[in-house]
Amino acid sequence: MNDGDLAGAVDANYWQSFKLLARACGGEVLEREGMLAVSTGLPVAMLNIAFVKRPLADPQASLNEVMSFYDEKRLPFVLRLREGVDPESERAAPALGMPYSDTVPGMALHPVPPPPEPVRGLDIEQLSDSKRLGAYQRVAAEGFGMPVEFVERLMGPAFLKVAGFGSYLGTVDDEPVAVSSVFVDGGVAGVYNVATLESHRRRGIGEAMTWRSVLRGREAGCSVAVLEASELGKPVYERMGFRVVAPYKTFRRRNQE
Template identity: 25%
Template structure:
C-alpha cells in the first residue's frame, strides 16, 4: 500500500465518521454533492457541525465550497467547522487563511498497521464491549465528562448519542473501561472502506493517569484487525498524541479545523 492509498482511505473513514455522528441522534441532516460533505449535528456547537471535501482530488473550488457550506448551515442557524486535509486541500487551506477564519485545531492523522501486545488492566478496572443501550449511555457520559477538557460542552457531547440504538451496529466496535464499576474511559473503532478509525476516546478526570484510554484504544484497534482492517487510523488530540506515538502510531498527515460562521 502506498502513501496515496493510505491517505485516501483515511479520509474516507474520517468522512464516514462524520456521517455516523448524524445517525446516532435526532434533528440532524446531511448534504452531499460532488466532493462536498456537510453534516448538521444534533447540537448548535460548531465542533459537531462539519464541512469537508472528500475524494482523491479536490473538485469544488474553495470559494464555492465555503459559500455552499454557509448556505447549508445558515438555513439551520449553525456555525460550523471546516476540516482541511493538509495533504490535498492546499487551495482550501489558503482560502481559510485569506478569510482569516479562526483556526481551532491542527490535528495529526495517525495510523498503525499491526496489532499491539495486550497489557494487564489496573486493579479495579474492567473493560467491556458496548452491547446495550445502557452501555451506550455510559459511553456518552464518559465523552461528556472528558471532552470538556477540549472545550466541548457536556450537553453537546450527550446530544451526539441521543439515539443509542443507532450506535449498536456491526461496523462499530466500542468499549468502556469501568473503574470500581463506574464508567471511566472509552473508545470505539469504525470499520469502513477496508480499514478502521478510532474515535471519541476519553477518560473522566478522576480516572486519568492510569492508562485507561490506552487500554481502550488498544482493545478496539486489535479487534478491528481481527475483523480484517488493513490498518487503523485516528486523529489525535494534544493529550492523546504522545500516548499514541508511544503505542506505535505514526503520523501520516494533518487535519486543520477552522471555525466558520454561516452568516
C-alpha cells in the same frame, strides 16, 4: 501500504463514520463534488464539520454553499481538509471569513500488532444494548468537557445500532472511568471517542481503551487502524506505534466554538 494509501484510509474512515454518526442522531449531510458537509444539529463547531475531499472546481462557490448550509441551521462549524489536498481552498477560506485555526493529526497504525497485556484492575466491556449506555454517555461528557445532554443526543440508542460501530466502557472497581469506540469499514478500524475521567488519567487507561478498539479491528481482519488525535492523546498514540500521515488543517469563523 505507503503513506498516501494510509492517508486515504484515514480520510475514508473519518468521512464515513461522521456521516453515519450524524444521521443516527438526526443530523443532516450535504454532499457535493469534492465536498462533504455534516451537521449533527448540536451547537458545537467541532460537531459540525465540512470536509474538502479533493480539489474543488470553484472553491469560493463551494465554500459559500457550505456556509449557507450551516447558516440556515444557525449552527457553528469548522472547515477541515488534509494538508496539500486543495491549496486553492486553503486560500479561499480566510478570504471568506474563515481563518486558519489549527491542525489536527490524522494518524495510522500499520500493520496492526497484537495488543499488550491488559491494565491491572481495568475491566472493559462492549456495549451490546442500552443498559450501560447512560454510563458511557456520562463518562464521555465529563471526559470531553461537554454537556451530558449533547452527548445523549449524539450517542443515543441509535448510535449502538450503526453498522460497523462498536463501543466500550472501562470500569475500575465497578466504577465507569473510560470509554472508546471503533468503526470498522473496508479493512480499516477507526478509533473514536477515547476519553478517561480526569481522576483516572496517567494510569494507562486511555491507551488500554484505544487498544481495545484496535483489537476489534484486528479481530475483524483489519490491517490498518486510524484516528484523529488530540494534543493530549498524540504522545500516547505515538508510543503505541501510530504515525501522523494525514494532518488536517482546520479553518473556522472567528468567535465560533
